[in-house]
Structures are given as C-alpha cells and as structure tokens.
Amino acid sequence: xxxxxxxxxxxxxxxxxxxxxxxxxxxxxxxxxxxxxxxxxxxxxxxxxxxxxxxxxxxxxxxxxxxxxxxxxxxxxxxxxxxxxxxxxxxxxxxxxxxxxxxxxxxxxxxxxxxxxxxxxxxxxxxxxxxxxxxxxxxxxxxxxxxxxxxxxxxxxxxxxxxxxxxxxxxxxxxxxxxxxxxxxxxxxxxxxxxxxxxxxxxxxxxxxxxxxxxxxxxxxxxxxxxxxxxxxxxxxxxxxxxxxxxxxxxxxxxxxxxxxxxxxxxxxxxxxxxxxxxxxxxxxxxxxxxxxxxxxxxxxxxxxxxxxxxxxxxxxxxxxxxxxxxxxxxxxxxxxxxxxxxxxxxxxxxxxxxxxxxxxxxxxxxxxxxxxxxxxxxxxxxxxxxxxxxxxxxxxxxxxxxxxxxxxxxxxxxxxxxxxxxxxxxxxxxxxxxxxxxxxxxxxxxxxxxxx
Amino acid sequence: xxxxxxxxxxxxxxxxxxxxxxxxxxxxxxxxxxxxxxxxxxxxxxxxxxxxxxxxxxxxxxxxxxxxxxxxxxxxxxxxxxxxxxxxxxxxxxxxxxxxxxxxxxxxxxxxxxxxxxxxxxxxxxxxxxxxxxxxxxxxxxxxxxxxxxxxxxxxxxxxxxxxxxxxxxxxxxxxxxxxxxxxxxxxxxxxxxxxxxxxxxxxxxxxxxxxxxxxxxxxxxxxxxxxxxxxxxxxxxxxxxxxxxxxxxxxxxxxxxxxxxxxxxxxxxxxxxxxxxxxxxxxxxxxxxxxxxxxxxxxxxxxxx
Numbered sequence: 001x002x003x004x005x006x007x008x009x010x011x012x013x014x015x016x017x018x019x020x021x022x023x024x025x026x027x028x029x030x031x032x033x034x035x036x037x038x039x040x041x042x043x044x045x046x047x048x049x050x051x052x053x054x055x056x057x058x059x060x061x062x063x064x065x066x067x068x069x070x071x072x073x074x075x076x077x078x079x080x081x082x083x084x085x086x087x088x089x090x091x092x093x094x095x096x097x098x099x100x101x102x103x104x105x106x107x108x109x110x111x112x113x114x115x116x117x118x119x120x121x122x123x124x125x126x127x128x129x130x131x132x133x134x135x136x137x138x139x140x141x142x143x144x145x146x147x148x149x150x151x152x153x154x155x156x157x158x159x160x161x162x163x164x165x166x167x168x169x170x171x172x173x174x175x176x177x178x179x180x181x182x183x184x185x186x187x188x189x190x191x192x193x194x195x196x197x198x199x200x201x202x203x204x205x206x207x208x209x210x211x212x213x214x215x216x217x218x219x220x221x222x223x224x225x226x227x228x229x230x231x232x233x234x235x236x237x238x239x240x241x242x243x244x245x246x247x248x249x250x251x252x253x254x255x256x257x258x259x260x261x262x263x264x265x266x267x268x269x270x271x272x273x274x275x276x277x278x279x280x281x282x283x284x285x286x287x288x289x290x291x292x293x294x295x296x297x298x299x300x301x302x303x304x305x306x307x308x309x310x311x312x313x314x315x316x317x318x319x320x321x322x323x324x325x326x327x328x329x330x331x332x333x334x335x336x337x338x339x340x341x342x343x344x345x346x347x348x349x350x351x352x353x354x355x356x357x358x359x360x361x362x363x364x365x366x367x368x369x370x371x372x373x374x375x376x377x378x379x380x381x382x383x384x385x386x387x388x389x390x391x392x393x394x395x396x397x398x399x400x401x402x403x404x405x406x407x408x409x410x411x412x413x414x415x416x417x418x419x420x421x422x423x424x425x426x427x428x429x430x431x432x433x434x435x436x437x438x439x440x441x442x443x444x445x446x447x448x449x450x451x452x453x
Numbered sequence: 454x455x456x457x458x459x460x461x462x463x464x465x466x467x468x469x470x471x472x473x474x475x476x477x478x479x480x481x482x483x484x485x486x487x488x489x490x491x492x493x494x495x496x497x498x499x500x501x502x503x504x505x506x507x508x509x510x511x512x513x514x515x516x517x518x519x520x521x522x523x524x525x526x527x528x529x530x531x532x533x534x535x536x537x538x539x540x541x542x543x544x545x546x547x548x549x550x551x552x553x554x555x556x557x558x559x560x561x562x563x564x565x566x567x568x569x570x571x572x573x574x575x576x577x578x579x580x581x582x583x584x585x586x587x588x589x590x591x592x593x594x595x596x597x598x599x600x601x602x603x604x605x606x607x608x609x610x611x612x613x614x615x616x617x618x619x620x621x622x623x624x625x626x627x628x629x630x631x632x633x634x635x636x637x638x639x640x641x642x643x644x645x646x647x648x649x650x651x652x653x654x655x656x657x658x659x660x661x662x663x664x665x666x667x668x669x670x671x672x673x674x675x676x677x678x679x680x681x682x683x684x685x686x687x688x689x690x691x692x693x694x695x696x697x698x699x700x701x702x703x704x705x706x707x708x709x710x711x712x713x714x715x716x717x718x719x720x721x722x723x724x725x726x727x728x729x730x731x732x733x734x735x736x737x738x739x740x741x742x743x744x745x746x747x748x749x750x751x752x753x754x755x756x757x758x759x
Contacts, residue, residue, distance in 0.1 A: 153464070154546065157582065160586040161582035161586055203586060237549075239682075239685065239749075243745075287523070
C-alpha cells in the first residue's frame with residue numbers, strides 16, 4: 001500500500017497495516033528552507049518547494065497544501081496583519097459594529113481569480129502532478145463559523161442571542177463560500193477537503209445543534225458528492241462537541257491536545273468516523289526532544305485498543321520553529337514502530353554500560369565524517385543525509401574517512417550519548433556537529449570537509 | 454521582582470481602554486505591556502512613551518489557538534530581561550486565561566514574577582448574551598480575582614443587578630466593581646487580593662432551592678488524569694466537585710472549583726469513599742454535562758445519582 005492508499009483506506013474506515021500520518025506543516029514547511037510565513041503563504045514557488053521538502057523528509061500519507069484560514073476572509077475584504085512566523089491574523093472585520101447583521105450578496109463569493117486563490121490552485125495542481133500518486137493532498141477551507149467571525153467580528157456572539165434568523169442566513173452564506181472553495185480545490189486535485197473551524201470549540205453543543213448542524217451536514221454531503229473525502233478540524237477544548245460534530249457526517253475529524261483522544265475515539269468509533277490527532281504542538285513538538293516525540297507517538301499508539309479509524313497528526317498547524325528532527329522522529333515511530341521501540345528501550349536502559357572509545361579527534365590523520373542516523377535504510381531524512389555523505393566520499397576518495405552509526409544498534413546509542421548527539425540524522429566532521437536534520441547540498445558539505453583538511 | 458497583572462475579558466469588553474488606565478496608574482514605574490490581540494483602538498505610542506512603557510504585540514496566527522502559548526512564553530522571557538517593575542498582560546478575548554496562569558506557575562524561569570491577580574472586564578451591555586453563547590466567558594470569570602463591570606452607564610439598574618446576580622453565582626468570592634470607560638479607583642487595583650480558587654464560599658445560610666447536588670461513584674482503577682478530564686467536561690456547568698477517593702491504591706482528596714482540578718494525596722477516609730459530590734445551580738445544564746461525562750468515561754463513572 002502506498003502512504004496515500006493507507007490514508008484512503010483509513011478514511012473508508014478499513015483496517016490498515018500501518019497508521020496514516022498527516023503532518024500539518026503549514027508555515028513550518030517554509031521554515032525548512034528558511035522562508036518566512038509570509039513568503040510561503042504568498043509566493044507559489046516558495047510554497048511548492050517547501051511542500052516538496054515536507055514530502056521528502058516526513059513521508060506523509062497526506063499533507064495540506066496551504067494552512068491559512070484567512071484566505072477566504074482576505075478575498076472578502078478582511079484586512080490581514082502578516083507575521084514572519086505565524087499565519088496572518090484578521091486585523092479588521094468588515095461587518096463589525098453594524099447594528100444589523102446583513103448577509104452579503106451571493107455574487108461576492110470568491111471566484112477562482114480572487115485573492116490568493118489562483119496561486120493556491122496552481123500549487124495544488126503542481127503538487128498533484130509531482131506527488132499526487134503517493135500522497136493524499138488536503139485542501140483546507142475556512143469553516144463557516146470561523147469565516148462568520150472573521151467577517152462580523154465578536155458581534156457574531158451577540159447576534160446568536162439577538163437575532164437567530166440573521167445568524168442562520170449569514171451562516172448559509174458562509175457555507176456557500178465553503179462549498180465553492182471545496183469545488184475549486186477538489187477540481188485542482190485535492191483528495192481530502194478539510195473544513196477547519198477552530199471557533200467551534202467556543203460554543204456549547206446546544207448552540208452547535210441550533211446553528212451549525214445543518215450547514216455542516218450540507219457541506220460534508222456536498223464534499224461527498226464531489227467525490228473526495230472530508231475532514232472536520234477543530235482546535236481547543238472541543239470535547240463536548242465531538243459527538244454533535246460526528247452527527248454532521250464527515251469522514252474524519254481532527255482534534256488537538258485539549259481533547260482526550262483515547263476516550264474521544266470510543267465516541268467517534270460509534271459513529272464510524274475516523275479521528276486524527278493530537279501530538280501536542282508546544283510541549284512535545286516545539287520544546288520536546290526527538291526522543292520525546294518518538295515516545296509520545298508510541299505511547300499514543302499503544303493506548304489505542306483499535307487503530308482502525310485513526311490518523312496520527314499534530315494537534316493543529318505546526319509551529320514555525322518545530323525542529324525538523326522531531327518530525328523525523330515521529331515519522332520513524334510510525335513507519336518503523338518496533339525498531340523505534342527497541343531504540344527507546346536501549347536508550348533508557350542505563351544499567352548496561354557499554355564502553356565506547358571515541359576517536360582522538362584532535363589528532364586525526366584525515367578528515368572523519370561521522371553520520372548518525374535513525375536508520376538510513378528506513379528513515380527518508382537519514383537516507384538523504386547518508387546519500388550526501390556517500391557523494392562526498394566519492395569526491396574525496398581515500399582522503400577522508402566516513403562512517404555511519406545507526407541508532408538501531410546499542411553500541412551506537414552509547415556512542416551518541418557519549419558524544420552528546422541528540423538529533424538524528426546529523427553529521428559530524430572531526431567530532432564537531434556540522435549538519436543536523438537538514439541535508440546539506442554538495443557544495444556546502446565539500447566546503448565543510450575542505451575546511452578541516 | 455516584577456509585578457504581573459493579567460487583564461482578561463471577552464472581545465469588546467473594554468480591555469484596551471482599561472489597559473490605558475493601568476498605564477497611567479503605574480506611571481513612574483518601568484512597565485512592560487504584552488498584548489495578545491489586535492484592538493480596534495490600540496494603545497498609541499505617545500501614551501506608551503509618556504509613561505515610559507514598552508509594548509509587545511503577539512500576533513497569534515489564527516488568534517483562536519489555545520495551544521500556541523510558546524509565543525506568550527517567549528514574549529514574557531524577553532520582557533523579564535529588562536526587569537520591569539510592572540508587567541501588564543492583555544489576554545486575547547477568545548483565550549482561556551487558565552493556560553496563562555498555568556505557565557506562570559509551572560516555569561522556574563518565571564520565579565521573579567510576582568503574580569498580582571487577574572482582572573476580568575465585563576461589558577454590561579453584551580454580557581447576558583455572550584455569557585450564553587461564548588463558553589470562554591465562564592472560564593475567564595472563573596480565574597478572575599477582580600471583576601470590573603464596565604459600561605454600566607449603558608444599562609438600567611435592573612439589568613445591572615441581574616448581571617451581578619449571575620456573576621455572584623459564578624464566582625461568589627470575587628469582588629465586583631462598577632466602572633464606566635474602565636475608570637477604576639487606584640485602590641481597587643493596588644490592594645487587590647488573590648482569590649483562593651480551591652476554597653469555595655461557605656454554604657449559604659439560607660436555603661437555596663436552586664442548588665443541585667449529584668453524586669458520582671468512581672471506579673477504583675480510574676487514573677487522576679481521567680478524573681481531570683471528567684472535571685473539564687463538566688466544570689462549566691457546575692460549581693464544585695469534592696470527595697475522598699481511593700484510586701489506583703492511593704487516597705486523594707479531590708476539591709475542584711472554577712477551572713481548577715485539585716487533588717491531594719491524603720490519609721484514608723471511611724467517609725463515603727469513591728463518591729464525588731458535584732454541586733450546581735440555577736441555569737446550569739449540569740445533568741446533561743454529567744450524563745455526557747458518564748458516556749465518555751463509562752469505566753471511570755460506575756453510576757451517578759441526584
């Protein structure tokens with residue numbers, strides 16, 4: 001099964017040999033190549049290159065093309081405030097402060113030529129052509145309630161109390177926008193349309209049923225008619241809305257760390273809806289070590305009695321500065337679960353001291369390139385790192401020494417500990433860390449080696 | 454030490470206007486301001502300069518995200534490098550301030566911060582509405598140490614009293630002050646005291662016929678983690694959950710109120726072991742919340758009764 005087929009089978013609620021893995025790399029994708037959030041969300045070429053890096057390093061079953069809930073709002077006249085390391089925020093809501101909530105004319109619904117949509121559709125098509133056979137592509141649209149709040153501001157919470165009919169009418173309009181966006185994205189080759197509506201966690205399940213059940217049910221039915229899968233993303237403490245969300249009949253939902261995923265899955269299983277989540281964004285992905293990330297993944301997998309209907313994913317859009325090696329660790333834990341389990345066991349087993357003698361780095365006869373990997377045979381990022389080292393070895397021949405240490409072997413774990421290697425893959429030259437996680441290009445590596453010759 | 458004040462309140466409650474008052478109040482001190490929202494009327498540079506304050510805006514991406522607290526942490530770290538006398542934090546109107554308090558309590562690097570309290574702005578005009586529609590409003594009230602009932606010139610005496618009734622039910626120990634344009638008496642702020650969140654008000658002397666009591670019977674295998682999740686599921690619709698329980702071979706005294714789950718290990722007790730008493734009151738859909746929790750955690754909640 002290709003990674004894409006694993007995801008499709010999961011969304012069809014079938015059993016799979018492996019768990020589907022969908023890293024939500026939005027602005028983080030840009031960080032891999034050093035692009036700012038603004039660059040990667042505005043410049044199609046930079047976005048495409050960044051997404052290709054994600055695809056190469058994280059071997060995803062599915063990946064979003066753009067993670068920005070402000071695309072539709074921008075088309076509809078919301079002023080955005082841009083940021084270097086986060087998606088933009090809506091700085092001005094065009095309908096805020098007006099006494100009455102008036103639904104805009106349907107003629108204002110964004111077309112394929114509005115705002116950033118042409119750029120997005122183009123990148124979607126390029127991704128489809130390049131990796132579409134093996135990776136399921138996610139088209140993310142702004143959910144009707146969040147779009148309503150973008151356009152109307154906080155007044156929407158007052159309207160829900162004052163003028164229920166006006167809110168229903170307005171949400172119909174926002175749903176119509178979502179339906180159109182779903183059409184554009186499905187046509188551009190997206191396999192899954194994810195309706196992202198973080199604000200859902202801010203309302204009670206009663207209000208959900210009163211205002212949201214109908215529009216969301218219609219939206220998911222529409223997406224089904226387009227012949228693609230659907231997902232319902234929330235964030236925040238959406239616990240009490242999980243059940244009403246399932247009742248709108250999406251193929252899957254996705255939750256963050258505020259939800260007890262193990263308990264939630266028992267509920268979603270009753271509705272036969274797949275559930276995705278919920279690697280903690282800050283404590284684990286951003287601030288945790290590579291081992292923390294692998295351990296979190298294994299623990300989560302172990303806690304789930306039934307892995308059918310489960311997709312491993314971050315709680316939400318990954319923070320910009322998530323270290324690449326942390327995501328590589330998660331990838332490896334999903335793809336090579338048992339080997340990672342062994343690694344972690346060996347890593348924590350302290351009693352068995354293995355004596356390691358490190359080379360005398362100050363008195364080497366020739367440059368020594370040491371590549372520390374999770375396992376270059378199975379971990380994509382490690383394969384590339386090892387590939388670069390092998391290339392260099394070809395260039396320099398006997399003038400340098402090169403060696404790989406796989407973390408799957410106990411002695412190598414002891415070596416990593418002794419040398420203080422924490423992130424894999426990484427490359428050391430003469431005992432000094434030179435490249436970590438990101439694979440150096442040929443010139444950069446050769447230059448680094450020449451420096452010590 | 455830097456004194457930190459946290460300002461909360463739903464969108465449009467008047468936080469930014471109040472923040473300006475606070476700036477003037479602390480004029481003469483070095484002040485650092487952290488704002489987690491785009492206000493319609495921002496704090497202008499002129500005023501900041503006049504009182505010698507520095508300001509930092511956190512642009513929180515999609516603004517709703519409650520998991521991205523790293524940005525707040527970083528901003529606070531930067532602020533501490535300057536060692537200001539006063540730090541004023543204006544939390545985003547949609548954010549659950551419980552998380553901010555948790556960060557302050559759990560991080561050693563924030564040990565030089567003296568937490569002075571949370572001031573919650575309540576817009577008298579919109580409160581009855583957003584209290585019904587936006588869940589975060591209750592969470593903001595639950596962590597507050599002082600409530601400023603703002604914009605009282607825009608409502609009738611009757612309306613004001615009915616709001617105060619709701620507020621007193623929701624957080625009986627928190628002092629409520631009435632304001633217009635966020636104008637406060639300096640003494641309200643300067644002599645503010647922290648409200649102990651785990652000790653609820655004594656039971657009322659008069660019978661309160663709206664008080665509802667439930668008993669949850671807890672299974673012995675249940676983990677504390679699961680109990681915390683159960684509390685999270687019901688906390689918005691109840692006042693308190695309390696009892697002695699013996700789970701996973703340990704005794705705990707559970708006492709939760711507001712947004713806080715509180716459990717301490719204790720000596721064994723024979724008094725109704727593994728029964729948690731839950732109190733709720735008028736206008737709160739507690740039965741539904743408890744039913745839902747029992748459905749989510751059938752292994753933990755053996756049964757429940759009224």
